Amino acid sequence: MAIRLRLLSLILVSLFYSGCASTPTLSRSQVFEEYERISYLQRRMNEDRVNDLFDLAPVGFAAAQSKLAEAIVLGQKRNDAGVAEKVAEVDQLLDKAESDATRSKRLMREVLEARQLAIAAGADTMLKERFELLDEKLRKASTLVEKGDIEDAKKWRPEMLQGYSDVELDALKQDATENARQDIAQATESEADEYSPKTLKRALEELALSVAVLETNRTQREKAKNHALQASRLARRSVEITEMIKDFKRREYTMEEIILWYQKQISLISEPTGDELHFDQPNHEVVTALRNKLVNYTEIQQAELATRMDLQSRLEAVERENREAQARFDKIQDLFSSYEANVYRQGHNVLLELRAFNFPSGGSDIQSENFALLDKIVTAVKSFPNPDVVVSGHTDSVGGADVNQQLSQRRAETVASFLEKVGGVARNHITAIGYGESRPVANNETERGRKSNRRIEVLIINE
Incomplete structure (x- = not known):
């Protein structure tokens, strides 16, 4: 029994020391500090990733990453010979990967330009799945370049070029018209197509114009957004018209009551002018009189505002001059x-x-x-x-x-x-x-x- 216990102890001690021997002696960060070549290769690889080279030579960069990981593990065990061997392999793999990526970049120049335009339009986030499928095709074409199958790689270009162009346009449309589409959907849900069809139709026409502008010239984003904004306004207006009509119906307003309600609203508008509107006159004359009063009132308000602003500007100038004069006086007094x-x-x-x-x-x-x-x-x-x-x-x-x-x-x-x-x-x-x-x-x-x-x-x- 004692012999068995002694043997068991020896086995446990042997396993303990064996485990200690395989335990890394350096942390990952210490490896980068102690092995300058590993640190350099990691920086180089990070730069290649930032410069979007990884997708242009996916096989080569994947192999280089794998070998670099092995070099880091060997560095943690202070295996200098193993590190030197792996670093040399990584160096060669990176040289080839960067060379292949450069070749892919030349071959796929127009595709990559279309991809950048799609990213600028937000396609990589708004149409993420479609964009990622295109990037996967780009990696497959780049893999063919790595293998030297240039002609087969070229066959992918038309499809990718069209694909990135399509997602760019769809992203532009979505960005410009998303709010307008939501507002029109809400208007339709509120039955504006029944109660306010003309206004809703105008909203749909503005939305169609927004899309047509982008399809004709993708650089006209601001113009497209302006049409979409007008579509949103008209859609929301159709909702308000619909709600008012429904309210009149619920209250069982007669046409006379609707006219009286309307006259009360424009009377409220006229209140700030201090003048009474004369509803015993034709409506167009009432509206013209109200317009003239508001124009005169606005001109008076603008004149008063300009006077106040001028006075405020002068006061600020005087205060500024006083501050400057006092500061100058204090400086001279200190002399x-x-x-x-x-x-x-x-x-x-x-x-x-x-x-x-x-x-x-x-x-x-x-x-x-x-x-x-x-x-x-x-x-x-x-x-x-x-x-x-x-x-x-x-x-x-x-x-x-x-x-x-x-x-x-x-x-x-x-x-x-x-x-x-x-x-x-x-x-x-x-x-x-x-x-x-x-x-x-x-x-x-x-x-x-x-x-x-x-x-x-x-x-x-x-x-």
């Missing part, structure tokens, strides 16, 4: 420190009250220490699309009014000249004015006040 200038917004204009200019006593030459400040002024001016600039010079009350007037003018001219020559601002857009001591902003009795009064102001006009 200057409180020591350099006070920045004020005046509508769409900006005033720079510059205090950091250090002209020599009694002089108007710009000092090098003011170049950075002048560059900021130029930046501020160029923030506007095409502004006018007014440079004004101001002094304190020391030195006499005439002297200060001349001094402030020279200083304003100096800054204006800098804006022109260095800043590139057109001179005909710059005005320089000297105000001397006539426009103080502080008390001239104190040194601090006099310093505030000695200033250059730049008004940037954007209006």
Whole structure:
């Protein structure tokens, strides 16, 4: 008994290790990472599939796929020699399959063009079974090409060419007329052929026109759809007419009651105009009067709408300009420190009250220490699309009014000249004015006040 148990244990251990030895040591994804040739062949095969080559050499690509699967299994077992052998076989099979597919593509060029047109029309989904049968014939013809039976393969072309052309046309018809057919079927079910035969007949005529357009010229899809759309409208209209007639019959309306109902409906239409319709007049005159009232009412409404839209557009433009002006002002304000200038917004204009200019006593030459400040002024001016600039010079009350007037003018001219020559601002857009001591902003009795009064102001006009 003990010997049997020992033998059984040995057998189980042997089976366990045998099973372990046959278990793959690499996953499929690891195989693609470790074996570059397998990965390359898989990518190559995927590209061939995307390029619709598989159906043009079905036997060759099927064989290549099978061999590649075997190579992957060998790769999972790390059988490098086996992988190398299978990869070489796959390479040869793919070369031949791609060559055969290219030959089939040349031979079946017109068939493949017809197939693409059918796909564009949606035949591969709307008429799936018929389309798949044609694709099966294409694979059979391609198989003959693989075998070298070119003449036999050519015999399939007329049938496939006609088949793909037929499914394309049928798909186009179905796409254009499907809703119209459903609406006409619903109209017929509601007995429109009995109660509203003329309207239903017009719907059928429009549907027939839609089909005829496509049969004459398949590129006229939009025209065909327009006819089909009109067919749908007429079919639905016939249903509404049918329901109204049935309702009149259920209520046992007399002809007089039907006319009174009709007059009430057009009275409701006339209500927005505020005018009463006079039904003591002939019907055609009532209809003409109603039409004229609605035309006048519509014109008034359109005029009011145009006025509102114009006003809204102007308000939006003002708001947009205000936002732009505020954004521009904020940007300019950030350029200057409180020591350099006070920045004020005046509508769409900006005033720079510059205090950091250090002209020599009694002089108007710009000092090098003011170049950075002048560059900021130029930046501020160029923030506007095409502004006018007014440079004004101001002094304190020391030195006499005439002297200060001349001094402030020279200083304003100096800054204006800098804006022109260095800043590139057109001179005909710059005005320089000297105000001397006539426009103080502080008390001239104190040194601090006099310093505030000695200033250059730049008004940037954007209006």
